[in-house]
Amino acid sequence: MTLLAVDGIARSFGATVAVDGVSFGVAAGERVAMIGPNGAGKTTCFNLINGQIAPDRGRVAIDGRDTTGRSPRALQRLGVGRTFQISQVFASLTVRENVQAALVAGQGRALSPWPPLRRREAAAADRLLDQVGLAGEAERGAAALAYGDAKRLELAMVLGQGPRLLLMDEPTAGMGIDERHALMELVSGVVRGRGVGLLFTEHDMDVVFGHADRIVVLHRGRVIAAGTPAAVRADPAVREVYLGAEAPPCA
Amino acid sequence: MDSALATLRLMAAEPSFALAQALTGLASASSLFLVAAGLSIVFGVTRVVNFAHGSFFMVGAYLAVTAIGWLGGGAAGFWGGVVVAVLGVGLLGVLVEVAILRRLYAAPELFQLLATFGVVLVIQDGALFLWGPEDLLGPRAPGLRGAVEIFGQRIPTYDLFLIAVGPVVLVLLWLAFRRTRWGVLVRAATADREMTAALGVDERRLFTGVFALGALLAGLGGALQVPRETANLHMDLNVIAEAFVVVVVGGMGSVVGAYLAALVIGVVHAFGILLFPKLTLVLVFLIMAVVLVIRPAGLLGERGAASRQGAPEAPLRPASARLRWTAAALFAALLALPAVAGGYVLVLAVDVAILALFAASLHLLLGPGGMISFGHAAYFGIGAYGAGLAWKWLAAPMVLGLAVAPLAAGIAGAAFGWLCARASGVYLAMLTLAYAQIAWSVAAQWLAVTGGDNGVLGLWPAPWAASPAAYYYLSLVLCGGGILALRLLVHAPFGQFLRAGRDAPRRAEALGVAVGAQQWLAFIVAGAFAGLAGGLFAYAKGSVFPTYLAIPRSVDGLVMVLLGGVQSLSGPVVGALAYVGLADELARGVALWRLVLGAAIIVLAVAFRRGLAGAVGDAAARP
Amino acid sequence: MRLTVDAIDAYYGGARALDGVSLAAGVGEVVALLGRNGAGKSTTLKSVMGLVATRAGTIALDGVAIGGLAANARARMGIGYVPEERRIFAGLTVAENLEVGRQPPRPGAPAWTEARILALFPALAPLRHRPGERLSGGEQQMLAIARTLMGNPGLLLLDEPSEGLAPLLVAAMADAVARLKAEGLTVLLSEQNLRFAARVADRGYVLARGRVVRDGTMAELLADRDAIGRHLSIGG
Ligand SMILES: Nc1ncnc2c1ncn2[C@@H]1O[C@H](COP(=O)(O)OP(=O)(O)OP(=O)(O)O)[C@@H](O)[C@H]1O
Ligand SMILES: Nc1ncnc2c1ncn2[C@@H]1O[C@H](COP(=O)(O)OP(=O)(O)OP(=O)(O)O)[C@@H](O)[C@H]1O
Numbered sequence A: 001m002t003l004l005a006v007d008g009i010a011r012s013f014g015a016t017v018a019v020d021g022v023s024f025g026v027a028a029g030e031r032v033a034m035i036g037p038n039g040a041g042k043t044t045c046f047n048l049i050n051g052q053i054a055p056d057r058g059r060v061a062i063d064g065r066d067t068t069g070r071s072p073r074a075l076q077r078l079g080v081g082r083t084f085q086i087s088q089v090f091a092s093l094t095v096r097e098n099v100q101a102a103l104v105a106g107q108g109r110a111l112s113p114w115p116p117l118r119r120r121e122a123a124a125a126d127r128l129l130d131q132v133g134l135a136g137e138a139e140r141g142a143a144a145l146a147y148g149d150a151k152r153l154e155l156a157m158v159l160g161q162g163p164r165l166l167l168m169d170e171p172t173a174g175m176g177i178d179e180r181h182a183l184m185e186l187v188s189g190v191v192r193g194r195g196v197g198l199l200f201t202e203h204d205m206d207v208v209f210g211h212a213d214r215i216v217v218l219h220r221g222r223v224i225a226a227g228t229p230a231a232v233r234a235d236p237a238v239r240e241v242y243l244g245a246e247a248p249p250c251a
Numbered sequence B: 001m002d003s004a005l006a007t008l009r010l011m012a013a014e015p016s017f018a019l020a021q022a023l024t025g026l027a028s029a030s031s032l033f034l035v036a037a038g039l040s041i042v043f044g045v046t047r048v049v050n051f052a053h054g055s056f057f058m059v060g061a062y063l064a065v066t067a068i069g070w071l072g073g074g075a076a077g078f079w080g081g082v083v084v085a086v087l088g089v090g091l092l093g094v095l096v097e098v099a100i101l102r103r104l105y106a107a108p109e110l111f112q113l114l115a116t117f118g119v120v121l122v123i124q125d126g127a128l129f130l131w132g133p134e135d136l137l138g139p140r141a142p143g144l145r146g147a148v149e150i151f152g153q154r155i156p157t158y159d160l161f162l163i164a165v166g167p168v169v170l171v172l173l174w175l176a177f178r179r180t181r182w183g184v185l186v187r188a189a190t191a192d193r194e195m196t197a198a199l200g201v202d203e204r205r206l207f208t209g210v211f212a213l214g215a216l217l218a219g220l221g222g223a224l225q226v227p228r229e230t231a232n233l234h235m236d237l238n239v240i241a242e243a244f245v246v247v248v249v250g251g252m253g254s255v256v257g258a259y260l261a262a263l264v265i266g267v268v269h270a271f272g273i274l275l276f277p278k279l280t281l282v283l284v285f286l287i288m289a290v291v292l293v294i295r296p297a298g299l300l301g302e303r304g305a306a307s308r309q310g311a312p313e314a315p316l317r318p319a320s321a322r323l324r325w326t327a328a329a330l331f332a333a334l335l336a337l338p339a340v341a342g343g344y345v346l347v348l349a350v351d352v353a354i355l356a357l358f359a360a361s362l363h364l365l366l367g368p369g370g371m372i373s374f375g376h377a378a379y380f381g382i383g384a385y386g387a388g389l390a391w392k393w394l395a396a397p398m399v400l401g402l403a404v405a406p407l408a409a410g411i412a413g414a415a416f417g418w419l420c421a422r423a424s425g426v427y428l429a430m431l432t433l434a435y436a437q438i439a440w441s442v443a444a445q446w447l448a449v450t451g452g453d454n455g456v457l458g459l460w461p462a463p464w465a466a467s468p469a470a471y472y473y474l475s476l477v478l479c480g481g482g483i484l485a486l487r488l489l490v491h492a493p494f495g496q497f498l499r500a501g502r503d504a505p506r507r508a509e510a511l512g513v514a515v516g517a518q519q520w521l522a523f524i525v526a527g528a529f530a531g532l533a534g535g536l537f538a539y540a541k542g543s544v545f546p547t548y549l550a551i552p553r554s555v556d557g558l559v560m561v562l563l564g565g566v567q568s569l570s571g572p573v574v575g576a577l578a579y580v581g582l583a584d585e586l587a588r589g590v591a592l593w594r595l596v597l598g599a600a601i602i603v604l605a606v607a608f609r610r611g612l613a614g615a616v617g618d619a620a621a622r623p
Numbered sequence C: 001m002r003l004t005v006d007a008i009d010a011y012y013g014g015a016r017a018l019d020g021v022s023l024a025a026g027v028g029e030v031v032a033l034l035g036r037n038g039a040g041k042s043t044t045l046k047s048v049m050g051l052v053a054t055r056a057g058t059i060a061l062d063g064v065a066i067g068g069l070a071a072n073a074r075a076r077m078g079i080g081y082v083p084e085e086r087r088i089f090a091g092l093t094v095a096e097n098l099e100v101g102r103q104p105p106r107p108g109a110p111a112w113t114e115a116r117i118l119a120l121f122p123a124l125a126p127l128r129h130r131p132g133e134r135l136s137g138g139e140q141q142m143l144a145i146a147r148t149l150m151g152n153p154g155l156l157l158l159d160e161p162s163e164g165l166a167p168l169l170v171a172a173m174a175d176a177v178a179r180l181k182a183e184g185l186t187v188l189l190s191e192q193n194l195r196f197a198a199r200v201a202d203r204g205y206v207l208a209r210g211r212v213v214r215d216g217t218m219a220e221l222l223a224d225r226d227a228i229g230r231h232l233s234i235g236g
């Protein structure tokens, strides 16, 4: 069964139709990239799937269970993890505590009065930080992280919760090229190893074509193409509205 | 109640009487709007909740009386006097901004609050010094002295003039903010000051201008009030409470909203005075509470993006060995105190301990919670009344009383917090203030149960705790234990998630944390500990009065936390010490003690941005 | 030289972020700052803008030392800054955002009007009355640059301008930078997208751990496999 099934979701803001009847699915162990011009409606799609905003119509289902309009919190309990386009970390906690917080929250112990957060799950947190390449930053305040590092921290936090569906909005924005690939390799490993479903957006075509099993192309809130990377790359409509001359040569 | 019914009957028989009353309300609404609009604009741009705004109103009234006196009667004298007063207050605003607030924009919000409260105190004594304690009767406006007959009721012409002033100012302000470059810049600076500066806008001048405009409006409100009421020394705090309500009900930063809210409040007030003279304040605050529960951002306010301000807090660090030893040494010294000190010192020490716990409980909301609670005295007072009433009505022994205190306050925290956790920022501050005011008026007016202003008298500690030394030890253990428990909580997931939810609520929710529930619990915990402090206080003093839950007590708490520093829990403790020393010892003997206290608060706020504890910590950390 | 930065140090609290960074950019030159995450690219730009205090060294614009000036004074002298996070004024419309950036024209720098800027970023034209918070990430990026151009800067600081833009728009952005250069603007930009940097920049400085470790023309830098491999993370 598909892990995530999106069926005809739509959402307008006043006169702007941001998402206009989008349908697609993500299977367990599959990596799906959502691409499209700026303002195509990708982030809005994420917000609809993740419950930040409610759709005007359409249905979102996870494991066949209707989750349309559920809160982000309810979706987290169903195994949905999300990173934001502009990364959101807890600025007044240390980098390690950020991950510890995610782990503790994942166990549903956010209210526990004892012992201190810094003494919980420290080893597991350090492993995750190591995985995303932030081991050296563990003691720093998260507010001090450079832009790209904050994105990695966010990923570590989400991975720590062992999600079944990962939603990542521009996960590698602000990173260097080989770091992008390293990060996507890491995510891909998790996807394959644990059978997680991944939906991500990205404007870096190397990352998209290098790491997606399937691509959904959005334009003006509608899906204009979907399929394997090769098929999408060859699609004239996609070239016309999105790729232009930047399309990398076939690998 | 009987008089209320009689009034209602009168209105039913004579609808024009109700109309006259409504027009009076609308006239007051204009003044209120002028003050509130200034407050709202200043807050919107500088994010400073200016406590001293009411003082500008008061100074406007006094200056107008004086200036009209100088310039002589006649139309020229009167209106000239008003202009002089308005400009004078504008100048005062510039002075306050340049000398004090400008240094505090980067400081935590609460520091600004503290500093402006200092300004309130200074201006109060300044006005007392310059104009004396007597109320000053101002002249009436030439040309507007008469009255107009409407449906058989005589309505003062001046009231009609005031009713017209509101919309005129409203339109002018709206045009200034929406249609001029200055307005666009002001709104930009409101959203992101640093970015505005990076685009070449001199944000310092901009802010000074905005602050002056706000002060000017308050001054205008005060000056125009002169023909209607005497200038007196209570105008400042009276008007500021209502102006807060208006701004919040209308929606922070929305001038149109402020106007609508001023109309509503003005009219409600006018009728409330007739119907429930004692409960007008409660009525006004109830309106606010209802509006905020339905529309958390006020009538026309938008839930804007949080403004970028102040550096994020540093991560919490575990107590260093040095800190542990210092704390242990301090505790040992405190244990030895009764051996070396007399009864008076012990009584003072009990006060310090209780206030420190009170401040520490407030700190949980202010610091980690990021929730400004203006009405924390409510929990302190409810705890005190819990103990006092348990004794008065159930003859409960002290131990039981001290258990009832945190329980009652915790329940109050649950009730208030449930409503409060829906709001945020300044709205939250106003809501908490509203609840505290309601609790206060219940305590003051429910004579049959609470004894009203006479309070609950004759409370006495259990025999084993009756000696000063024994009660001192009891307070030391309970307060010290409470503060320690609060510290542990802050470092535990509970407190860290409070901070996390404050830093990045969307992230926290996406991780499965119920940020609202977390904040609600914080209210309960903070309430319970404040209640414990209140219970101890009740037995220490042997009595409970409504003043325990009045605004000044809440402000005491804020001042203590801010003196000590919001960042660390040691702050409230240091703050309580400093405050008791400052307020009780140093200042009360001096003639103009408010002026001295206010100046001291301002200096402390400006000089020690991170509080005394922060400053001491810095000094210790320096190699 | 339009901009000369000489041996500046910058700190966040006690942590050193820049360690004796020196660089220069001539009139009409496009200079790239390259380096990994946390190398100090953004900090360098912020130091030039006056948003981060420098502790040592000097910064001069057209030969005039500006180290002691506040950010708004530097902006009025002709420095324009586009931050990495864009920082659009959320409640202001696109037109109002542009208005905030407007400054009188300056001799020696191109004079921009709203019409000319919208011609450069046609995607913004239909959005003039939309509040900034309702723009997509990429739209915000364009608005951020457009807003800064309204100040008629002689020196433009762009922090990762191609980030978050669709491929077609990245190409458009490269054209835009080329046109700015043609107008005589000096551009100092930070980039991790080497392809983009190679396309728009004349020279580059490679930063690592807050120091300049290599500089040269873009052609020289690209030819230096070692610098690229070690400091720019272009990988295999
Ligand atoms: N809250 C909102 N109110 C009004 N319009 C909105 C709102 N949020 C998004 N939009 C509009 O909806 C459209 C889609 O926005 P969205 O953020 O989903 O784009 P995106 O595909 O993520 O673009 P990018 O790649 O630039 O991030 C845009 O035109 C945007 O301006
Ligand atoms: N506000 C801050 N407080 C403390 N340290 C900071 C702050 N901002 C940046 N730093 C630190 O300064 C160093 C340089 O950061 P900077 O943002 O300049 O890097 P960058 O090269 O722009 O990286 P990126 O490509 O990720 O944006 C990093 O080590 C970073 O962690």
Ligand SMILES: [Mg+2]
Residues within 6 Å of the ligand: A042, A043, A044, A085, A169, C136, C137
């Ligand atoms: Mg997006």
Ligand SMILES: [Mg+2]
Residues within 6 Å of the ligand: A146, A147, C041, C042, C043, C084, C159
């Ligand atoms: Mg950067």
